[in-house]
Amino acid sequence: MMKRMETTPLKQIMDLTGKTAIITGGAMGIGYGISYRLAEAGAAADAAAAKLSEKGWKAMAVAVNVADAPQVEHMAASAVGAYGSIDILVNNAGIYPNVPVMRLSPEEFDKIISINLKGVYLCTKAAAAHMLKQGKGGKIINITSIDAIHPSMVGLATYDASKHGVWGFTKNAALELAPHKIWVNAIAPGGIHTPGTGAGSMTKEAEEAMKPFMEKIPMKRMGEPDDIGKVALFLASDLSSYMTGSQVVVDGGVLLA
Ligand SMILES: NC(=O)c1ccc[n+]([C@@H]2O[C@H](COP(=O)([O-])OP(=O)(O)OC[C@H]3O[C@@H](n4cnc5c(N)ncnc54)[C@H](O)[C@@H]3O)[C@@H](O)[C@H]2O)c1
Numbered sequence: 613m614m615k616r617m618e619t620t621p622l623k624q625i626m627d628l629t630g631k632t633a634i635i636t637g638g639a640m641g642i643g644y645g646i647s648y649r650l651a652e653a654g655a656a657a658d659a660a661a662a663k664l665s666e667k668g669w670k671a672m673a674v675a676v677n678v679a680d681a682p683q684v685e686h687m688a689a690s691a692v693g694a695y696g697s698i699d700i701l702v703n704n705a706g707i708y709p710n711v712p713v714m715r716l717s718p719e720e721f722d723k724i725i726s727i728n729l730k731g732v733y734l735c736t737k738a739a740a741a742h743m744l745k746q747g748k749g750g751k752i753i754n755i756t757s758i759d760a761i762h763p764s765m766v767g768l769a770t771y772d773a774s775k776h777g778v779w780g781f782t783k784n785a786a787l788e789l790a791p792h793k794i795w796v797n798a799i800a801p802g803g804i805h806t807p808g809t810g811a812g813s814m815t816k817e818a819e820e821a822m823k824p825f826m827e828k829i830p831m832k833r834m835g836e837p838d839d840i841g842k843v844a845l846f847l848a849s850d851l852s853s854y855m856t857g858s859q860v861v862v863d864g865g866v867l868l869a
Pocket of ligand 1: 638642676707736757775801805809
């Protein structure tokens with residue numbers, strides 16, 4: 613008979629003390645919401661340094677373009693140099709320009725795929741290389757979107773392709789890394805208030821497309837970065853001890869509408 617696992621006491625179940633987390637695009641929006649909760653739980657966060665350090669939590673910022681392999685490797689090495697390990701990676705950095713296919717240039721297509729999809733591959737490879745060397749497992753959390761499941765609005769075809777790609781990547785990387793106790797999951801947010809979705813940062817066309825989307829949210833509100841931060845803490849901690857290759861939808865019910 614297999615030995616039953618010890619039950620982690622509730623007081624320790626969300627404790628990330630001694631762990632190091634890299635959160636890409638962690639300085640604002642959803643990434644900041646995630647950095648905040650992981651740092652609060654005790655992880656040394658490689659993101660959003662100044663605001664988190666003010667709270668007395670361990671954090672440092674590394675400027676990186678996630679689509680650039682040498683910069684990504686430097687980011688991973690810096691985290692290990694500063695804190696000694698990488699235990700958690702959150703692939704959050706992403707862009708979502710609302711441009712219809714018929715007006716999207718090949719260069720814009722490449723840019724969306726490079727940041728949203730290639731960036732996830734590069735960061736996963738760089739961080740997992742350290743996790744494999746450390747030999748104590750790890751957690752990788754990919755921020756997809758409800759658009760990885762169903763289109764939220766018109767104008768996001770290439771974005772949707774990138775996020776479907778990240779979800780496919782999540783499942784197969786979960787399979788590949790499971791023998792090494794590296795668990796790979798995804799969070800699919802619905803509409804979240806962030807600088808990227810704020811007034812002024814979207815085109816008039818995108819703002820128009822948002823209106824009917826917002827009207828059909830069953831919870832009758834947009835999400836906040838902390839709504840995602842709390843689920844990231846769940847996936848980064850022992851609360852999700854039997855999960856890999858899953859995608860958690862956090863959308864106020866909008867996929868039902
Ligand atoms: N806000 C939403 O409604 C929503 C919904 C579903 C999914 N998402 C996803 O959540 C993630 C974060 O979205 P957000 O709304 O917080 O975005 P945001 O625009 O507010 O912030 C994006 C962050 O990513 C960083 N970033 C962009 N390009 C980068 C690059 N090449 N290299 C490194 N960092 C880069 C930015 O500097 C910024 O810190 C994205 O992957 C997005 O697709 C957002």
